[in-house]
Amino acid sequence: NAGVTQTPKFRILKIGQSMTLQCAQDMNHNYMYWYRQDPGMGLKLIYYSVGAGITDKGEVPNGYNVSRSTTEDFPLRLELAAPSQTSVYFCASCGTTGHNSPLHFGNGTRLTVT
Amino acid sequence: GNSVTQMEGPVTLSEEAFLTINCTYTATGYPSLFWYVQYPGEGLQLLLKATKADDKGSNKGFEATYRKETTSFHLEKGSVQVSDSAVYFCALTPGSSNTGKLIFGQGTTLQVKP
Numbered sequence: 001n002a003g004v005t006q007t008p009k010f011r012i013l014k015i016g017q018s019m020t021l022q023c024a025q026d027m028n029h030n031y032m033y034w035y036r037q038d039p040g041m042g043l044k045l046i047y048y049s050v051g052a053g054i055t056d057k058g059e060v061p062n063g064y065n066v067s068r069s070t071t072e073d074f075p076l077r078l079e080l081a082a083p084s085q086t087s088v089y090f091c092a093s094c095g096t097t098g099h100n101s102p103l104h105f106g107n108g109t110r111l112t113v114t
Numbered sequence: 115g116n117s118v119t120q121m122e123g124p125v126t127l128s129e130e131a132f133l134t135i136n137c138t139y140t141a142t143g144y145p146s147l148f149w150y151v152q153y154p155g156e157g158l159q160l161l162l163k164a165t166k167a168d169d170k171g172s173n174k175g176f177e178a179t180y181r182k183e184t185t186s187f188h189l190e191k192g193s194v195q196v197s198d199s200a201v202y203f204c205a206l207t208p209g210s211s212n213t214g215k216l217i218f219g220q221g222t223t224l225q226v227k228p
Contacts, residue, residue, distance in 0.1 A: 050213055056213075090158070107156055
């Protein structure tokens with residue numbers, strides 16, 4: 001039972017490069033989320049999706065883009081990497097209406113931009 | 115707005131000691147409250163939850179009670195083990211939310227020494 005799978009686990013980018021962080025879930029969940037985790041700051045929501053074809057901004061969307069062409073996949077795109085985007089990125093999914101349902105998290109992608 | 119504040123860490127305890135991690139929140143309406151745990155190198159996992167005032171969430175010896183009068187959801191465990199060493203996050207979903215978005219505290223690191 002894979003749950004939420006994120007790739008890659010680690011990545012080093014140079015300033016100005018682009019990359020896509022992959023996220024896939026096999027639980028047929030409608031709701032998916034991207035968070036970033038910075039030391040001492042908790043997790044901040046970047047983007048989320050309530051179903052295929054629907055995405056919306058979270059608290060810290062600048063510098064990122066997402067798409068949701070299928071229920072399973074929710075990739076996060078960085079177009080012009082900046083040092084401020086050095087962080088650990090977590091993808092999560094949720095199955096029902098979401099109000100009191102737990103989120104299922106992937107194991108994270110650690111990104112360093114130099 | 116909605117926010118979560120946790121006690122600062124790290125918290126260092128000896129095995130079998132009593133644990134309290136304080137969490138207070140600000141929210142409109144009637145939020146659901148959660149504790150998530152993050153073990154080293156892993157994503158977050160739901161530890162326990164409470165969805166209405168006076169509810170007690172419990173799991174793996176951990177407990178937390180939803181106190182609306184003090185807007186608190188403190189995490190407790192009577193006797194910690196080395197295996198409890200992790201980062202603990204308090205979180206909420208606003209009462210008006212139907213998208214499952216979580217608002218996290220900054221996290222508290224617990225280190226348990228043998």
